[in-house]
Amino acid sequence: MTGDHIVGVSVPRKEGRDKVTGRAQYVDDLTLPGMLFGATVRSQVPRSKIGKITFGPGIAWDEFIVVTARDIPGKNVIALIANDQPCLADGVVNHPEEPILLLAHSDRHLLPQAVAAVSIEYDQLPALFTVEQSETRSEVIWGSDNIFKSYLVEKGDVDGIWKKADYIVEGEYKTGAQEQLYIENNGMIASFDAQQGMTVWGSLQCPFYVHKALMALCNLTADKVRVVQMETGGAFGGKEEYPSMIAAHAALLAIKCGRPVKIIYDRLEDMAATTKRHPSRTRHRTALSKDGRILGGEIELTIDGGAYVTLSPVVLSRATIHAGGAYYWPNVRITAKAVATNAPPHGAFRGFGAPQSLFALERHMDRIAQVVGLSPVEIRKRNFLQPGQMTTTEQTVREPLDLVRLLDRALELSDYHAKKQRFAKENELGTSRKGIGIAAFLHGAGFTGSGERNLSSVVGVEGCADGTIKVLVSSTEFGQGTKTVLCQIAAETLGLPYENVEIAQADTDQVPNSGPTVASRTVMVVGKLVQSAALGIKQTLMGSGLLGDSYSAEQFRSACRTQVAAHGQFRSWARYEAPADVFWDDDKYRGEAYAAFAWAVYVAEATVDMTTYNVSVDDFLALQEVGKVLHPVLARGQIAGGVAQGIGYTLYEKVIWQNGRMQNGQMTNYIMPTSADLPVVRVFFEEMGNVHGAFGAKGIGELPMDGPAPAIVNAVEDALKVPFDSIPLLPEDVFEALLAKREPQSVGGVR
């Protein structure tokens, strides 16, 4: 063995060279012979019966392929959880931009005019656009009560605490929708052959989600559907479930015309029609003792799921479990629901419900601090979870967690106390106000509760004929570094140079189902399986006497070559097995919610310009405990990038809705931060080992999305002494709040 560590070292990204030279192949870079281009005709109204469809004049319709719901060979559904979302609307639509029919032509330039020339008569029905409207049930648009899913978490006796409380603090907090805004728009190519079956190539996170959806839609067996992930230009959850819809559309066109069909969304279509982060409303009512300890509380959480179930139950689950945050609640009742509205379905986006409920909680902690008369730091310290205590779902903290120390280190690194004093003094002068705010939080890695057990992921490691190693997983690379880190894990396990290990393209014909690439599970869960499968390779070679206890890379290659020459294909498999002590009750929502939590304290320093009311983040400190850091450069990139998206979520990115339709689906009017807008994010790690992940790693990808919003809004409140309880917080919102604060005085003065 080489003796040099590969894990913990910033090795070159596997696909990095292709990315910096422009050779990396994304789906729109792929052209197949005879390929047509597809487009989607979508609903112009939120909720309606569909009347007559007319193909208008001026278009050579005989040159176009047209597909409607009647052309679907199997079930007209995008198979996922509830199977309520049609692939193409049949008779009714439930949200704007719902797909109704599909067109294809060999000249992509002719498609926009053709789409515009299809006119559809609508017989409109009343529609619901907000959580509040959905709750009134003035119209029942889904099921019997407009509720996709609800959860109840109960711990202790909440009803008994109110009379014991010295303080009761209430608050309501809201978050808006957010567009993932990957720079590569969604796209798919489908090709169909009666013998070979269906093949799709696309920009996607979860090959086997698409695989499952195409089987049901096309009425094909598993071996007749092949899904290949192309290089994917950002995803952030936005390519978790919606690619199944686009693949389905391309597949239907390909079946109808017998030629490959490519569908590439333009930015407007991608933003208006595909998923966004769920808007949310969270209400807190908290009982506290005189010294600021939480006695208990009620948390009521509602997310807007849009028109179909899609992933809302799972997003709601994560929001629910994170609602109590990094604090100890002796008594708590969390009631959570996802409701239907007539907007395009909201879906997966990095953080997956946790940013919403943690924004509410971490704002609420600052409110509690004020009522009780403690500092934001002290209120947190008095209530942090400690080893041996149980979370809201009664999961015992077993790791040597020390959140007080984590917070103290963050305060020291950010020079919090000195800055807070200095800003308070300086704010009396000048045309700007500065503030500093903190957020302390956690993020669970892997699927919730029994999710990992149900997924039952499989990973393969192959010893190849040339003696090199290949990792076989359906886990996808879309910027995070999946390929790199999983190869590092295999190389470290086998004691081989990183260059001797490659990873297969995520192609369902070539790789096993290692589960979706979501939920911060890849390194922790899939990585651990890669480690196990790689060990299997080593043990086989040692067991057959081809390899001794210590070996060089060349000896390993030779042993591997001999093994393949003698016995043919040489593969080792590992399947996920839930640890025996992991218990989860889906009915009571109680037990071990996640195999591991990452912990963090973020500190934001913000300036409010009192002329423009623009808020800028001047300094951002991100300190987290994520277990072992396997690749420092990639890990830092994940945190810094997540914080940047969090800053966008807080201060820039506002979806303007009108009757369920996004009005600002362009990069010119939906604004994400540029390099000139963002501070340097200072990233620090603490490492506390974790038994569940490969080499002690925990999940990392979603964590940084949770903290920026509350830390920044807490900083803005510190600067202005005005509370803000909803995001995004744009200059006009700051202006209005300040105006409202001034108004009573000026009214009295003038009159």
Added chain:
Amino acid sequence: MTESLSLEIRALHEVSLTVNGELKTVRAYPMERLLDVLRHQLGLTGAKEGCGEGECGSCSVLLNDALVNSCLVPVLQAKDADIVTIEGLAAGVQLDVLQEAFLKSGGAQCGICTPGMILAAHHLLRRKPNPTTEEIREGLSGNLCRCTGYIQIVEAVAEAARRRAAA
């Protein structure tokens, strides 16, 4: 006049331009986007379409040493011009210093903005060989990246500037 103009626009024109040092002649509609000509006719798919309206910069190329969004340039405007795309930056297998720095510093994550970002950085370093951090941030502010928060990109450009100065 309108009729003759529209005929003109609908007719294919022969356009010659130099791309990555090679003279190319294409037949294209005058208002066809340079981006589409590069990608579809010349097979240079390194330039990407992110927004189609000049906001994201992922289609950035150099046109007579100016950094342009090729989604906003009609091909007729590129007639006889000298175009450099990401494919023209590396000399054979030898990566440009900027490409190496992006690899090392984590400046490329999903990679979709990377070709445009590297060309924007290349353009910046030509004008300002020793840029300050602020100048780098300003110089790249026309190119959007959703993955990195720009920090490792800025570090990569600073590193490349240092290495070019030392060379």
